[in-house]
Amino acid sequence: MPAGSSKKRERQYEQIKDNAQEHGVSERRAKEIAARAVNKERARSGESEQASKPSNRDAKSAPQCGGERSHRGSGGPTKEQLYQEAKKKNIDGRSQMNKDELRKAVGR
Template sequence: MPAGSSPKRERQYEHIKESELDRGVGEDRAEEIAARTVNKERARAGESRTASRTSTRDMSSGERGGRRSGKGAQGPTYDQLYNEARQRGIHGRSDMNKEQLQRALDKKK
C-alpha cells in the first residue's frame, strides 16, 4: 500500500488479500490483486494523485466481480472461447455454441 493510505484502504487491502489466500492463490499474487483493487478504488474516489482513464471510467471492482477473468463457475465466456478458437485457426467456429467451442479447443491442445 502507498504511504499515507487511509485506515479504510489498509483494511480493504488486508480483507482482499485474505480472501484471495483463502481461495488458494499464492501470497505474491494475492498481494498484487489486493493492491491493484485498492489502488483502483482510490483512483475512482479521487484519493490518488494520478489515475488512468480506465480506473476512473470503467466499472468498479466490486461491480465487475471477476466478470472478465474467465475463471468463474461457468468458465470462460463465449467471446473468450471464440477469440481463442480464431487465434488457433479452428474452422466452423462461427456455427459453434459455447460447449462446442470448448470441446474443439480441448481437442486442439
C-alpha cells in the same frame, strides 16, 4: 499500501489479500491483486494524485461488477457459470448437460 492510505483502504487491502490466499493464490500474487484493486478504487474516488485512464473509464467498480467481465474471455462463460444461470432459470436436465447444451439452453 502507499504511505498515507486511510484505515478503510488498509482494511480493504487485507481483506482482498486474505481472500485471494484462501482461494489458493500465492502470498506474493495475493499482495499484487490486493494492491491493484485498492489503488484502482483510490484512483476512482479521487484519493490518489494520478489515475490511469482505464481506472476512470470503467462504469462499475470491481466489487460492483461481480465477475461480469469473465464472460467475455476467449472461451466465454465457464460451464459452472452456465450451470448457475440454468439453475436460476429452472431449466430441467441441466445436471446432465455439457457446456454446449447449457449454452443453448440459457440462450447464449
